[in-house]
Amino acid sequence: MTISVAVSGASGYAGGEVLRILAAHPEVEIGAITAHSQAGQRLGSIAPHLHALADRVLVDTTVENLAGHDVVFLALPHGASAAVAAALPENTLVIDAGADHRLESAAAWEKFYGSEHAGFWPYGLPELPGQREKLAGTKRVAVPGCYPTGAQLALAPGFAAGLLEADDVVIISASGTSGAGKSLKPHLLGSEAMGSMSTYGVGGSHRHIPEMEQGFSKLAGEEVTVSFTPTLAPMPRGILTTATAKVKPGVSAAQLREAWTEAYAHELFVHLLPEGQWPTTGAVLGSNHVQLQLAFDTHANRVIATAALDNLTKGTAGAAVQSMNIALGLEENTGLLMQGVAP
Ligand SMILES: NC(=O)C1=CN([C@@H]2O[C@H](COP(=O)(O)OP(=O)(O)OC[C@H]3O[C@@H](n4cnc5c(N)ncnc54)[C@H](OP(=O)(O)O)[C@@H]3O)[C@@H](O)[C@H]2O)C=CC1
Numbered sequence: 642m643t644i645s646v647a648v649s650g651a652s653g654y655a656g657g658e659v660l661r662i663l664a665a666h667p668e669v670e671i672g673a674i675t676a677h678s679q680a681g682q683r684l685g686s687i688a689p690h691l692h693a694l695a696d697r698v699l700v701d702t703t704v705e706n707l708a709g710h711d712v713v714f715l716a717l718p719h720g721a722s723a724a725v726a727a728a729l730p731e732n733t734l735v736i737d738a739g740a741d742h743r744l745e746s747a748a749a750w751e752k753f754y755g756s757e758h759a760g761f762w763p764y765g766l767p768e769l770p771g772q773r774e775k776l777a778g779t780k781r782v783a784v785p786g787c788y789p790t791g792a793q794l795a796l797a798p799g800f801a802a803g804l805l806e807a808d809d810v811v812i813i814s815a816s817g818t819s820g821a822g823k824s825l826k827p828h829l830l831g832s833e834a835m836g837s838m839s840t841y842g843v844g845g846s847h848r849h850i851p852e853m854e855q856g857f858s859k860l861a862g863e864e865v866t867v868s869f870t871p872t873l874a875p876m877p878r879g880i881l882t883t884a885t886a887k888v889k890p891g892v893s894a895a896q897l898r899e900a901w902t903e904a905y906a907h908e909l910f911v912h913l914l915p916e917g918q919w920p921t922t923g924a925v926l927g928s929n930h931v932q933l934q935l936a937f938d939t940h941a942n943r944v945i946a947t948a949a950l951d952n953l954t955k956g957t958a959g960a961a962v963q964s965m966n967i968a969l970g971l972e973e974n975t976g977l978l979m980q981g982v983a984p
């Protein structure tokens with residue numbers, strides 16, 4: 642049976658990446674592709690790499706254009722998804738790449754996003770304990786933010802195994818510029834962003850902090866506090882996250898390694914590298930894979946875990962398609978077999 646799929650926000654980076662993956666997905670047929678200011682344009686003029694769909698024309702993002710498909714991907718600015726999603730039929734599988742349905746706490750949503758909370762959907766990070774079961778058969782998926790994907794995969798095994806302290810988690814991530822979307826931003830002009838690194842969203846203000854804390858707190862069974870600082874790296878794609886946390890008294894390096902090894906032993910997309918080999922963003926580019934490594938800094942009594950992923954693939958569109966596969970009962974890696982691009 643062919644699955645009909647609509648993609649909204651198809652003129653943007655996340656929507657374009659969903660289309661790149663779906664174009665090679667053997668079970669789906671791509672129906673409506675929608676945009677906002679660029680509706681009416683040929684996809685080939687906006688995303689020239691998508692040859693298979695070059696002559697398709699973008700239509701307006703309306704409920705009428707999106708309804709009538711088995712699956713609808715929403716790749717819209719946060720705040721725009723909730724209204725569209727609420728008007729789509731209950732039996733349509735809706736996969737939201739934006740933030741609107743990621744947070745369970747209305748108070749956290751209002752504090753960080755400053756608008757009304759739209760609700761909470763099953764979270765599209767199947768590698769977290771118990772999460773795959775919540776995604777199977779669901780009709781709604783909230784795709785994680787790109788930074789929370791790397792951060793949670795980096796430290797989840799330690800919290801799930803009760804090895805880490807909850808009150809001293811520090812996460813620093815470097816992201817490629819596509820993480821900020823396609824719209825024009827002065828600090829992302831080529832001449833500003835290339836050849837230079839910068840820090841932003843400092844001082845506990847980044848919207849992804851409550852999402853990370855929500856994930857860790859569920860695993861730890863207590864409130865976890867995260868200090869997160871994002872930085873912008875002069876590359877189009879990729880995230881390198883370094884996450885550190887204090888280790889509980891008496892925990893050994895071998896226990897840490899065993900927890901991480903067991904957590905990801907059967908995962909198709911998350912790879913704990915052999916000891917001594919450290920993740921690189923280059924190795925996972927364009928793929929749904931995540932590389933991980935950890936070390937025990939016994940001097941500071943901290944675990945140091947590093948994760949590399951492609952923000953547009955495992956950080957958004959790959960996770961969205963992986964979640965679709967699970968929700969529909971397909972093999973989880975259908976359409977996601979691509980390896981990284983090197984050099
Ligand atoms: N970039 C990334 O790495 C990640 C992005 N995401 C999320 O995915 C979503 C899309 O992000 P991204 O692709 O980067 O952003 P882009 O700015 O690249 O694309 C935004 C898309 O939304 C459309 N759009 C803009 N305004 C509206 C509106 N008011 N109503 C309906 N559609 C609108 C645009 O259409 P048009 O161009 O025609 O105006 C475009 O298709 C966001 O929620 C983002 O947070 C999640 C994880 C990572």
Ligand SMILES: CC(=O)N[C@@H](CCC(=O)OP(=O)(O)O)C(=O)O
Pocket residue numbers: 719738739740785786787788816817818819820821822842848871873
């Ligand atoms: C480099 C850069 O600017 N990255 C974006 C995160 C992209 C993302 O995941 O955004 P959503 O949570 O809105 O889906 C940021 O820091 O806001």
